[in-house]
Amino acid sequence: MLEIKGLKVKLEDEDKQILKGVDLKVEAGKVHAIMGPNGSGKSTLSYVLSGRDGYEVTDGEATLDGEDLLDMEPEERAAEGLFLAFQYPVEIPGVSNMTFLRTAVNAQRKARDEEELSATDFLKDIRAKAKTLKIDADMLKRPVNMGFSGGEKKRNEILQMAMLEPKMCILDETDSGLDVDAMKLVSEGVNALRDEGRGFLVITHYQRLLDHIKPDVVHIMADGRIVKTGGPELALEVENNGYADILAETA
Amino acid sequence: MSLLVQKQEATAALLDGVSVPAGASWITSIRDAAMARVVDNGLPHRRDEYWKYTRPDTLTAQDPVPAPVFDSGEAPMFDEIDRLKVVFVDGIFDADQSDALEGEGFTIECLSDVAQKDIHWAKDLYGQLEAKGQDPVERPLASLNTALAEDGIVIHVTGKVSRPVSFIYKHEDENSDAILHHVVKMEEGTSFTLLENGPAAARFNTVLEVDVPDNAEFHHVRAQGRDHDRRAATHMFARLGTESVFKCFTVTVNGVLTRNECVLELTGDDAVAHVAGACVGDGEFSHDDTVFITHDAVNCESRQVFKKVLRNGATGVFQGKILVKPDAQKTDGYQMSQSLLLDDDSQFLAKPELEIYADDVACSHGSTSGAIDEEGLFYLRARGVPKDIATDLMTLAFLAEAVEEIEDEALADCILTRLEGWLERRRG
Ligand SMILES: Nc1ncnc2c1ncn2[C@@H]1O[C@H](COP(=O)(O)OP(=O)(O)O)[C@@H](O)[C@H]1O
Ligand SMILES: [Mg+2]
Numbered sequence: 001m002l003e004i005k006g007l008k009v010k011l012e013d014e015d016k017q018i019l020k021g022v023d024l025k026v027e028a029g030k031v032h033a034i035m036g037p038n039g040s041g042k043s044t045l046s047y048v049l050s051g052r053d054g055y056e057v058t059d060g061e062a063t064l065d066g067e068d069l070l071d072m073e074p075e076e077r078a079a080e081g082l083f084l085a086f087q088y089p090v091e092i093p094g095v096s097n098m099t100f101l102r103t104a105v106n107a108q109r110k111a112r113d114e115e116e117l118s119a120t121d122f123l124k125d126i127r128a129k130a131k132t133l134k135i136d137a138d139m140l141k142r143p144v145n146m147g148f149s150g151g152e153k154k155r156n157e158i159l160q161m162a163m164l165e166p167k168m169c170i171l172d173e174t175d176s177g178l179d180v181d182a183m184k185l186v187s188e189g190v191n192a193l194r195d196e197g198r199g200f201l202v203i204t205h206y207q208r209l210l211d212h213i214k215p216d217v218v219h220i221m222a223d224g225r226i227v228k229t230g231g232p233e234l235a236l237e238v239e240n241n242g243y244a245d246i247l248a249e250t251a
Numbered sequence: 252m253s254l255l256v257q258k259q260e261a262t263a264a265l266l267d268g269v270s271v272p273a274g275a276s277w278i279t280s281i282r283d284a285a286m287a288r289v290v291d292n293g294l295p296h297r298r299d300e301y302w303k304y305t306r307p308d309t310l311t312a313q314d315p316v317p318a319p320v321f322d323s324g325e326a327p328m329f330d331e332i333d334r335l336k337v338v339f340v341d342g343i344f345d346a347d348q349s350d351a352l353e354g355e356g357f358t359i360e361c362l363s364d365v366a367q368k369d370i371h372w373a374k375d376l377y378g379q380l381e382a383k384g385q386d387p388v389e390r391p392l393a394s395l396n397t398a399l400a401e402d403g404i405v406i407h408v409t410g411k412v413s414r415p416v417s418f419i420y421k422h423e424d425e426n427s428d429a430i431l432h433h434v435v436k437m438e439e440g441t442s443f444t445l446l447e448n449g450p451a452a453a454r455f456n457t458v459l460e461v462d463v464p465d466n467a468e469f470h471h472v473r474a475q476g477r478d479h480d481r482r483a484a485t486h487m488f489a490r491l492g493t494e495s496v497f498k499c500f501t502v503t504v505n506g507v508l509t510r511n512e513c514v515l516e517l518t519g520d521d522a523v524a525h526v527a528g529a530c531v532g533d534g535e536f537s538h539d540d541t542v543f544i545t546h547d548a549v550n551c552e553s554r555q556v557f558k559k560v561l562r563n564g565a566t567g568v569f570q571g572k573i574l575v576k577p578d579a580q581k582t583d584g585y586q587m588s589q590s591l592l593l594d595d596d597s598q599f600l601a602k603p604e605l606e607i608y609a610d611d612v613a614c615s616h617g618s619t620s621g622a623i624d625e626e627g628l629f630y631l632r633a634r635g636v637p638k639d640i641a642t643d644l645m646t647l648a649f650l651a652e653a654v655e656e657i658e659d660e661a662l663a664d665c666i667l668t669r670l671e672g673w674l675e676r677r678r679g
Contacts (some may be wrong), residue, residue: 051626054632075635086633090629092624094647103631104631
């Protein structure tokens with residue numbers, strides 16, 4: 001599904017190398033987790049994959065089902081089925097959540113030469129999905145993320161993911177700032193989407209989320225590289241001992 | 252030679268041989284007085300304090316710059332609204348295309364008829380608010396209008412009128428030079444809505460004087476025509492009585508030069524005045540909103556909300572002033588003017604002014620100029636919305652904040668739908 005080979009990335013305006021050769025392969029139907037200290041480059045990886053400005057790929061490649069991602073505009077990547085749940089969801093004044101989602105869903109359908117969703121079908125779909133995430137009608141009407149609490153923003157990300165039905169989902173610290181109940185809602189939302197045809201890359205600091213969303217593979221990222229890869233037990237090790245031991249053994 | 256003498260000489264030369272239209276004696280004396288104001292003040296000059304950002308020369312020149320007629324191919328604005336239609340073609344009233352000039356709760360007449368009557372109530376209003384509005388900032392193009400206008404509409408509102416009156420300005424002659432002067436006199440406790448739309452002429456000079464007495468409510472929504480080369484200098488003068496309401500909104504898309512002046516005087520306690528505008532300019536486009544609001548009573552509210560979207564070298568100007576007189580305590584004055592610059596070639600020039608002589612007032616103003624929010628744009632694109640559509644979504648959201656100032660939802664919808672369509676058409 002998602003294949004990253006020797007990816008090196010620096011900041012566009014600064015001579016600062018952030019990713020120093022990342023190799024990663026997420027298969028369809030699998031959940032991979034990435035853990036790692038702050039500043040190790042996890043968000044940068046997710047941004048570079050989704051096409052944000054400000055980064056320069058100096059080496060390596062990233063493909064989604066064989067298609068070169070790095071060559072595409074952000075909207076083309078989305079239409080190909082890539083989705084990033086943002087660590088910091090963006091507020092967009094004046095654009096209602098509903099309009100935003102309908103525009104996004106239909107733009108992706110159009111890009112894939114599929115028929116646009118009718119207003120009624122869209123409404124039915126979004127109401128049902130919003131309900132399971134405890135997102136009320138008022139939140140759907142409000143401008144995108146404006147005045148949403150941290151937890152509401154994260155639930156809104158999952159709603160978008162549920163509506164867009166991407167094939168490769170990247171979740172960047174979707175658990176941070178969530179209380180126990182919200183965490184449950186969010187992970188149920190993610191689990192509902194788990195499917196043979198879908199891959200997940202879950203960036204997190206905490207075992208807590210991984211208790212709900214059971215990963216198949218866990219990677220540790222440090223200083224712009226994947227330094228260790230293992231099974232779910234690796235996350236438990238981090239939970240108990242922190243990163244120090246792992247970093248020491250791989251240094 | 253001082254600027255004033257220079258202006259007076261240029262104006263005298265320009266007006267040599269020009270005389271005010273024939274009419275009844277009351278209007279002739281008003282027109283003569285207005286002409287005297289023009290000659291005394293001189294027509295606007297680019298070195299005038301309030302003409303620094305907008306070049307007045309094409310507005311004051313002998314002849315208008317020709318403006319090709321533009322066919323948008325779309326239904327006229329406000330088509331879906333039930334209204335009394337009053338049509339002008341190149342600034343001349345067209346009875347055949349207009350509805351019968353009658354309605355419940357008001358009388359409506361043509362200025363050309365009124366001007367021939369020996370006695371008419373309009374003598375107390377025509378040119379009067381305009382004359383008063385010359386102090387402390389001169390508006391010579393408005394005086395010129397009072398002196399020379401032969402056509403326009405004169406309305407007397409005597410009841411609560413729900414069906415709007417709609418002035419439709421058609422432009423058919425690419426050399427037309429139109430001057431229209433409208434007057435609306437309201438009785439206490441009445442209400443009225445006026446709509447205006449269309450390009451009017453190659454060059455258009457308009458004055459609207461509205462007397463809004465105690466407990467009266469006046470609404471105004473205007474869409475200026477989309478002909479690319481049209482030029483317009485518009486002036487609105489209103490006096491507000493106790494607990495009265497005045498709300499106006501203007502949308503402007505295209506037009507090489509637009510100067511919209513709005514001069515309001517709040518003379519009765521608890522009056523409310525809102526002035527709003529949204530404009531979208533692309534390329535050869537210069538749009539100027541010049542507002543002067545005088546608070547001269549207690550506990551009045553005034554609110555200005557202007558939004559401008561500019562690209563490809565378009566220029567936006569905002570000159571907004573709130574003057575609070577010594578006894579106008581508890582004034583609530585709000586002024587916001589924002590521009591969204593879609594490229595580096597475009598510019599927004601803002602001159603917000605507050606002059607406050609009372610101590611117990613709350614006045615605020617904010618003027619901002621910025622590009623589209625890159626974070627928001629990326630967020631939308633990351634969800635699959637193409638860049639141009641994402642930009643339009645955010646642009647429309649920006650403009651909507653001004654459109655929301657329109658109280659009537661159907662009218663606000665008309666404007667928003669059009670703006671959305673125009674942005675979309677531009678995408679091709
Ligand atoms: N746009 C940017 N400008 C400056 N520094 C950046 C930028 N993006 C990332 N960095 C730097 O790159 C490093 C990795 O950041 P990030 O990818 O956010 O790490 P993580 O998500 O693992 O905490 C940090 O040192 C961060 O300061
Ligand atoms: Mg991060």
